[in-house]
Amino acid sequence: MDTSGLRLERRYDVELVSVTKRYDGTVAVDGVSLRIPRASYCCLLGPSGCGKTSTLRMIAGHEVVSEGDVLIHDVNVTDLPPAARGTAMMFQSYALFPHLSCLDNVAFSLKARGIPKVERHARAREYLARVHMQAFAERLPAQLSGGQQQRVALARALITEPRVLLLDEPLSALDPFLRGQVREELKRLQRELGITFIHVTHSQDEALALADLMIVMDAGRIRQAGPPREIFERPADSFVARFIGGHNILPGRGGTVAVRADRCRLGEARDDPHIPGRIAAVEYQGSSVRIALTVEAGRNVSVVMPDDRFFAEPVQPGDEATIVWSERDAHAMPGPA
Missing domain, CATH: 3.40.50.300 (P-loop containing nucleotide triphosphate hydrolases)
Incomplete structure (x- = not known):
């Protein structure tokens, strides 16, 4: 042709x-x-x-x-x-x-x-x-x-x-x-x-x-x-995850993982991955509330939850709390946590 x-x-x-x-x-x-x-x-x-x-x-x-x-x-x-x-x-x-x-x-x-x-x-x-x-x-x-x-x-x-x-x-x-x-x-x-x-x-x-x-x-x-x-959803590395925002960089079973802050929650140490910490700040954002925590080695992480869920069980700065996430929401990436 x-x-x-x-x-x-x-x-x-x-x-x-x-x-x-x-x-x-x-x-x-x-x-x-x-x-x-x-x-x-x-x-x-x-x-x-x-x-x-x-x-x-x-x-x-x-x-x-x-x-x-x-x-x-x-x-x-x-x-x-x-x-x-x-x-x-x-x-x-x-x-x-x-x-x-x-x-x-x-x-x-x-x-x-x-x-x-x-x-x-x-x-x-x-x-x-x-x-x-x-x-x-x-x-x-x-x-x-x-x-x-x-x-x-x-x-x-x-x-x-x-x-x-x-x-x-x-x-x-x-x-x-x-x-x-x-x-x-x-x-x-x-x-x-x-x-x-x-x-x-x-x-x-x-x-x-x-x-x-x-x-x-x-x-x-x-x-x-x-x-x-x-x-x-799938940041290539910790720089992208941190710069785009809305993610926590956390230690996973196989290394470092990124987990969206709105997929994390405050809970108890059970079967799901978790890290204990202390509430550093609470920010009311209208339809949602952002909770900042300080965890091991002074690292900062956050949880974003619907406002009605927060006000059903409110927390305040200084409270001890545990950040919990699901393995299915964790995205593995290179580099230390």
Whole structure:
């Protein structure tokens, strides 16, 4: 069969091949290889200095790659300028022009291309409507709240019709209520547009809520990559378990295990694995209560239980208690407890 005329379907929107970034001899990103499937919401997650923002900026072309290659839609863009990559970047600071209206901020890139005013304004209004900001088209950025400015910046990035949208901690400046609202809008837009979003965040909750693909980084390397549920349920090592949160690192029969805090309980020393300790703190969290315990060697663990169960048998700091878990909820991992 002659396949010369057939075009293979693209499987990945972005691919990093052994990408390294050095700053004056310091390795910020260390040989990272990653494939991001088509139309995915990908979150790069990790502590400060882990290399996530440097990785995003190399994809955008705002940082030079020291070694390796960056591919977008199967095209090697490693040496291309940002404007030639088919990406758009949404910065943490929003970077809106203070003297331009929302409409003209969104239309700015079209003006730079020489698109006539009527056409560019019509398209800008369309994208303002996508982010529910059409009623604020004539306002200046200073007349908007932080959440509204964020939406305008998003419309400005999307009007260029990028192949990939890059977001550098876009929700960090918002209050918790607005953060939840805008998070829902980002996911909706990504699904509607059918393009890949790559989102840098330090928030575990944000990544778990948004990502199709979650990348946990540390010291310039990928510690684990996969769907959020897979990473939460089966962390690859103690670093991932502790960073993602909601897990206790405990001694198991065959070594170290991770057990979700909501799968642990306060009980008695019977057949199930257990460790005695003392209650260090009790945090009421609405529908649940988190109980922190200090156990052997001064280590800290926690139990998360429904509020009704806690108030049926409440405990308080200073009480002796035993943390208990089931073998079936324990996930073995390398490294000491």
